Amino acid sequence: MRLRRHRRASHRPVMAAGAAFAMAIAASVLVVGNSADNAVAASTTGVTSRQITLGATVPLTGPAAPGYSEIAPAMNAVFKWVNAHGGIYGRKIKYIYLDDKYDPTTTATLTRKLVLTDHIFADVGSLGTPTNLAVLKYLNTEKVPHLFIESGCNCWSTPKFPETTGWEPPYTVTGKILGYYIKEHFRGKKIGELYQDTEFGQDVMKGINMEVPASAVVSKQSYDVTTLSGAMTTQMSALKAAGAQVVVMATIPVGTALAMLPAASIGFTPQYVVDNVGADPPTVGPLLSSFTTAATHTKKAAASTAALMNGMITNLYQPPESTSSNQWIRVEKKILQRYTRKLWAQHGLDGNTEYGIALALTFVQALKAAGKDLTRASLMKAIDTKAKTFKTPGFSPLNYTDTVHYGYEGDEVVRFTSSVGTYKTPTGTWPGTKVLSPVYVTTTGSGPVKVYQGKEPAVPGTLKATA
């Protein structure tokens, strides 16, 4: 019987059913299609006198979703706040963010959907390096602004792709500043390195190694993110064996957790210096706890592992969420509380929601600067020429010019420590933040790390009054 079935399957005239192909496809087209008739503005795609349509692709499900899925809804909270106060020049913002699961092929497909059927004005705040690389060329060919990509890849600023801009400091810049701090403050100490073996980890380490003398580095360890699942006992044992006193890490939050846990269990307690991508306590803390709980089946151990974050050094380019006295933090909390109740109740203001709010506030400033007659060209021109005057939560100004499409190029070095108090979010209680350095600025090239002399911009009056 089994053989028969096989035989039958293999025997059918193979191409029979042109009809079947077409039916299958017609059915799926019916399910998904049919939004193609959205009105297109006469002059600029995605802009009418009453509405601006924006799009993005972000991971809402899939392995990259935890944490990152908070960013787009947080951005939308800002847009809802703008809409509640009359929009930008009377235009309300419609933000369509689609789930690409951090899969570049899905990103490519969904970005076509945004451009071809949703007729977006611009792609704003799409997340990820491989995902955005998959649509970089398409969006530039179609002349769709591809703005404020949520990734610090050094690749977003190139004259070949003028419609594309980054936003957060490039990874090499954050690496250089951490490296500079280590060089100045841990002179004579043995440095160990742990990095994710992708563009992110390599670029951060490139920056660090530009500052830290090679003779001080005793061991370089890396991990493969595609197979990241278990504790990094091998790497941490190697760092311990090499006698590393300071361990500098370019890791994603999961990587940070999977490195610190085995280190603690083998009695290795170096000074951790972690790039900000993998250092947000409300993001890393729950991971540490859940991994420990899973391994030991006890809640008590979980509580003590969250304390591992205490003493960690990192770098921040916008105010730490724990300083409730900061005016930007106060406004951000209000927007979050008011316009995304669910997010506020589940996460509060953590590294991800703060990121989304700050990014959206930057975009709103750019829209205002582009003026009443909004076109794609006027928006790009506003970003290229007026970005230094935007008032955003970032410590250093946005450095966009017509040739440089990085955003922030500076940050400060801080230490998480409960000696300055603690900070509560719905997911736990975290050590407060102690500032260790002035704000430094630098470039991705060989330029020096300099102290930034300007002041953090104040919250604009309108934002303070209405949020």
Place this chain on the structure above:
Amino acid sequence: MTASHTRPDAEARPSGARARAALRRVARRQWLPNQPLVRHLILFVVGAGLFYVLTVSVGAYNDYQIGEIAVYAIVLGGLSVLTGLNGQFSLGHGAFMIIGAYTLALLQLHADVGLVGELVIAAVIAAAAGAVVGVPAARLSPPYLAGVTLMLALGLPQLSAQYGSVFGGEQGLTTTPPAAPGTLSPERWLAWIQLFCALVVLVLLANLVRSRFGRAFRAVRDDDVAAAVSGIHVARTKVLAFTVSAGCAGLGGALLVLSTGVVNVGEFPLSLSIALLAAMVFGGAGSLVGVWWGAVALVYMPTWSTSLSQHLSLGTSAAAYLSDAFFGVVLIIAMLVSPAGVQGGVRRIGQLLWRTVAGPALESAPNGLAARDGTPSGVAGGGVATDRMNQETKERSRS
């Protein structure tokens, strides 16, 4: 099917008999000529016509997705021949797609061979890689082969990082889709190219399947000892199947990166290789019509699972793996209800309907439907068809 099978009263009503005979011909798909090439070419034309109508009646975005479906149909076609007909498992077909994709991108950068040249070379190089992998693979039993191909899917992407100056590292290389003639949208033009390639590949595969090689594929799948005893060179047959399959994957990879405009290893994660295998089984292993069901599932599953998780308002942690779980559940159901995949189910429903509608007429021919499965080109387990015997006798005498 001859007059001897019909009842005497039918003889008395010749018009009724003729109608029944016509019905039986339709049931046996004898409305198409028996010669495989002619038959497949007719279906090619019909398929092309239907796709033309479909693509011109939808928007650019749907054209883009139809193009993607065509690309996956090519890859699944190759995989279906490998697994469904030859019984070899590959967990690493994404790796052959990578080879095809990078070949196309490098050719576009450094050589000027035209689109056809680029696609052909991409397929050939992937096929060559398939042959290289196929040689040791031919000595391995399925679970070990799955392991080897899995390692290929994991290991090959590392090369692009290792030789960043050639392969562009993590950012990869950009590709240029062919310029559309006239006012045609680029999405539609590319979809036509991809559909054309898919139909050509499927016609070629269909002919291969019904040739001496196809019969050897099946003989090896069913019992390699029996096949060897019958004079089939088992290893050579396995390598050939692997080569063909890898070539299809390479062509698919090359066509896919024409759509996305960029090639980097991020586009071909390990999960793609696994999804390809699942989609192939879902459509119906060994069925070249079934590949279209699998391709549709591959393209639309992400959208469906996202809207499902939003509909159920699941948290991100639960929704994270919904897509995989959804694919798994659909696969299990498909296997329970219809082990031959969706295409097998469609075929069975068609037969049931046919029996209900045309039942009375066919009752007169007890072996009317059953005869469809006994066409002489069949090779299965113990039953060795005469033409194969003859052919193998020839081969044996040669060696």
